[in-house]
Amino acid sequence: MEKAYAYETAITSRAEELKVLATAPQGISMACCCVVTSTGTNKLIESCGKFSHIAKPGISFIIPFVNNTSGTISMRIQQLDVACETKSKDNVFVTMRVSVQYQVINHADKIRDAHYRLTNPRVQIESYVFDVLRSTIPKLELDQIFLEKDEIQNDIASSLKDSMASFGYEILGTPITDIDPDREVKRAMNEINKNKRLRVAAEDEGEAVKIRAIKEAEAEASRTEIQAKADAEAKFLAGQGVSRQRQAIMEGLRESVNAFKNEVAGVDAKTVMDLMIVTQYFDMMKDVGAQGKTNAVFLNSSGGGDMVAEGMKKGFLAGLPAAPGFAMSR
Numbered sequence: 001m002e003k004a005y006a007y008e009t010a011i012t013s014r015a016e017e018l019k020v021l022a023t024a025p026q027g028i029s030m031a032c033c034c035v036v037t038s039t040g041t042n043k044l045i046e047s048c049g050k051f052s053h054i055a056k057p058g059i060s061f062i063i064p065f066v067n068n069t070s071g072t073i074s075m076r077i078q079q080l081d082v083a084c085e086t087k088s089k090d091n092v093f094v095t096m097r098v099s100v101q102y103q104v105i106n107h108a109d110k111i112r113d114a115h116y117r118l119t120n121p122r123v124q125i126e127s128y129v130f131d132v133l134r135s136t137i138p139k140l141e142l143d144q145i146f147l148e149k150d151e152i153q154n155d156i157a158s159s160l161k162d163s164m165a166s167f168g169y170e171i172l173g174t175p176i177t178d179i180d181p182d183r184e185v186k187r188a189m190n191e192i193n194k195n196k197r198l199r200v201a202a203e204d205e206g207e208a209v210k211i212r213a214i215k216e217a218e219a220e221a222s223r224t225e226i227q228a229k230a231d232a233e234a235k236f237l238a239g240q241g242v243s244r245q246r247q248a249i250m251e252g253l254r255e256s257v258n259a260f261k262n263e264v265a266g267v268d269a270k271t272v273m274d275l276m277i278v279t280q281y282f283d284m285m286k287d288v289g290a291q292g293k294t295n296a297v298f299l300n301s302s303g304g305g306d307m308v309a310e311g312m313k314k315g316f317l318a319g320l321p322a323a324p325g326f327a328m329s330r
Contacts, residue, residue, distance in 0.1 A: 035060045035069060044070040044115050051116070054108055073111050077103045077172060080122050082129045090141045092185050096133050097178040098156060100125050105170050114168030121169060128163055129174075132156045142181060149176050 035055050037043045043055040047067050055069075062068070080100045087093050102125065104114045118124060132155055140148060156174040164171055181189075257272045 033062050033064050035062055037072075040074065040076050042073045042075060042111055044073065044112065046070045051112060054111055071115055073104055073115055075104055075106060077101055080125055081177075082126050084130050084133045086134045086137045088137055088140060088142045088145060092142045093182050094137065094142065094145065095178075095180040096137065096152075096176060097180070098129050098133070098153070098174055099177050100129065100156075100160065100174050101172040102160075102164065102169050103172065105165075105168055107168075110168035112168070113166070118167040118169075121164075121167065124167070125160060125164065125169075128160050129156055132159050142185070145179060149179065152176060 035043060035045070036059050037055045037057045039057045041057065043060075045052045045055050045060070045062060045067055046069075047063075051070070052067060078101070080102070082098045082100060083095055084098070085093060085095045102121075104111055114121070133152070136152055136155055137145060145152070153174050153176045157171055160171040160174060253273075253276070256276065257269050260272045261269065
């Protein structure tokens with residue numbers, strides 16, 4: 001209904017202008033002017049200083065000295081960037097940057113209000129943004145400002161829509177594009193975050209060192225256990241080898257003594273053993289004398305060869321087990 005009424009008013013006004021042109025003298029009727037309106041804009045036409053009608057995009061005709069163009073209203077979406085510095089609840093100065101997108105409502109009455117009722121819409125919008133920010137931010141701490149950014153911009157949009165609609169403007173959006181605390185505060189916040197991350201990294205590194213030390217200790221214990229088992233097995237096998245060696249020596253001695261007794265009559269086992277020990281003693285002395293840096297010490301004994309043989313026999317056979325079927329004579 002409002003659009004139809006505006007259109008009817010424009011048609012009536014245009015008809016009246018044509019009527020004036022038709023009844024005017026020839027010289028005046030020929031002196032008419034045209035107004036060209038660009039796409040995306042509207043022009044306000046006044047008649048004798050009073051608002052007459054709105055010139056839409058295209059060409060419009062006006063009467064010279066009667067009609068004139070009062071101004072041009074842009075119907076495009078416009079943006080106003082507002083920066084407001086205020087203080088938070090925890091006494092931190094912060095600069096809020098808000099981008100306000102707005103446009104004139106595409107209605108004859110609203111276009112007229114936007115032109116005649118408000119001299120500078122940008123200053124008006126900026127003052128409303130300042131009012132909302134400086135009444136909201138002091139109630140919030142710095143961390144809450146970052147968390148409740150959407151609620152703050154909704155409050156700004158609600159306040160602007162209610163107030164600017166009466167002036168013919170529609171608020172499309174009020175996004176908060178930046179929250180900029182004081183430089184020293186930002187540096188302190190970065191230091192806190194840095195120290196927190198360094199502490200976490202140190203804890204992780206300490207845990208890694210602990211795990212590595214535990215694993216190395218477990219590996220060392222395993223190596224020690226394996227080495228001990230290997231050494232024990234080696235010593236066990238070495239003992240078996242020594243035992244078998246001595247057993248073989250005893251069996252060889254037994255066979256030699258028995259063979260000597262069988263071949264030579266009247267010789268007992270003791271005499272054979274003494275002879276063998278003395279023979280081995282002299283073989284040993286020959287080997288010792290063959291070395292360049294050895295000294296031989298001969299102890300004086302009053303017992304003769306029997307005492308020497310007896311001493312060597314005791315020293316040689318003291319740790320040997322008796323071979324099966326062999327008994328040493330005493």
